[in-house]
Amino acid sequence: MTTTPPLPHHPVAVVGAGLGGLTLARVLHVHGIEAAVFDLDASAADRTQGGMLDIHDDSGQPALRAAGLYDGFLARVHPGGQAMRVLDRHGTVLLAETDDGTGGRPEIDRGELRDLLLGSLPEGTVRWGAKVTGARPLGGGRHEVTLADGSAFTTDVLVGADGAWSRVRPLLSSARPAYTGVSFVEADLRDACPRHPVSAEVVGGGMLFALGAGRGFLAHRETDGSLHVYAAVVAPEDWLDGIDFTDAEAARSAVLKEFDGWSENLRALVGDADGALVPRRIFALPVGHRWDRVPGVTLLGDAAHLMSPFAGEGANLALADGADLGLALAAHPGDPEAALAAYEAGMFPRAEASAADSARSAELLFRADAPQGLLDMFAARPDQSGRTD
Secondary structure: OOOOOOOOEEEEEEEOOOHHHHHHHHHHHHOOOOOEEEOOOOOOOOOOOOOEEEOOOOOHHHHHHHOOOHHHHHHOOOOOOOOEEEEEOOOOEEEEEOOOOOOOOOEEEHHHHHHHHHHOOOOOOEEOOOOEEEEEEEEOOEEEEEEOOOOEEEEEEEEEOOOOOOOOHHHOOOOOOEEEEEEEEEEEEOOHHHHOHHHHHHHOOOEEEEEEOOEEEEEEEOOOOOEEEEEEEEOOOOHHHHOOOOOHHHHHHHHHHOOOOOOHHHHHHHHOOEEEEEEEEEEEOOOOOOOOOOOOEEEOOHHHHOOOOOOOOHHHHHHHHHHHHHHHHHHOOOOHHHHHHHHHHHHHHHHHHHHHHHHHHHHHHOOOOOOHHHHHHHHHOOOOOOOOO
């Protein structure tokens, strides 16, 4: 008689090798706890990782300290990246702040931060090309997780760090992200200073907000000298469906129709874009999303509290979640339920406050008198950036 060999078992399994999942794995490694991370990408270089992040001194930075990576982070900070400019639709500069190096939200390229985290983990921690298709409870807090290739494994602690459309979330919650009413079209202007000098001057050395009623251009300068631009439009969810993004020229024209009457220097941020434009609808989970404690499983980052990017909190919360969960597991050896309960007790109110702030910021940025709301916010809270993450 033949017997079926037991499935591979991992005491801690993390689904998703984004910033939050990697931070969790790193903090656990610092405390001598092994974690296995599963990611659907074929390799670490499978896709680009987005633009600049401002890492906050009250969330993201403490997480990097807990991971033992704060000095490495500082070495990769983008000098001048905290500069900011606010313009109206006519291109008039209403606020300009320089980066004197004293701000609490230094900028770093998302890809560089991810590389820092990946490089701090033992070889083989991340299993690339491992797409999770489902998970089921086995009792006692243990779960069986299945992969797209037909394989499976079991785990004592399952962590969903797999983003907006998490495969792990259904174990805990029936909530699904909903469209926020805002759509982005992303564009890049490469080698900005020599090739796009006017746009380079418009954006400046850091972050740009050029806002009007129901729309705006958000942009930032990246470490390679390029400009990354988001054309934001308050629009029905199907607005992007009417644009042929396989035709770059037609796509640029369609997007720019939304900005008729705007300064030509601002319209050039999309009109002169290099390469294809990328459509992106902005989704969010309900503000205050939470769940009852379910043995052996939890969520972090966007899987737990996806929100709009208009308060710059998403990446910082993912870092903080990963660090806090890792510290909780280290502080409760042999008692994962106590660790998960302690982690969620801190994560839920923090995420609710940030999600509410993000939703308010979205309304403020695009209201009828924009950019006045943003200017008022900066006047009242000069240490807050409101920038996207």
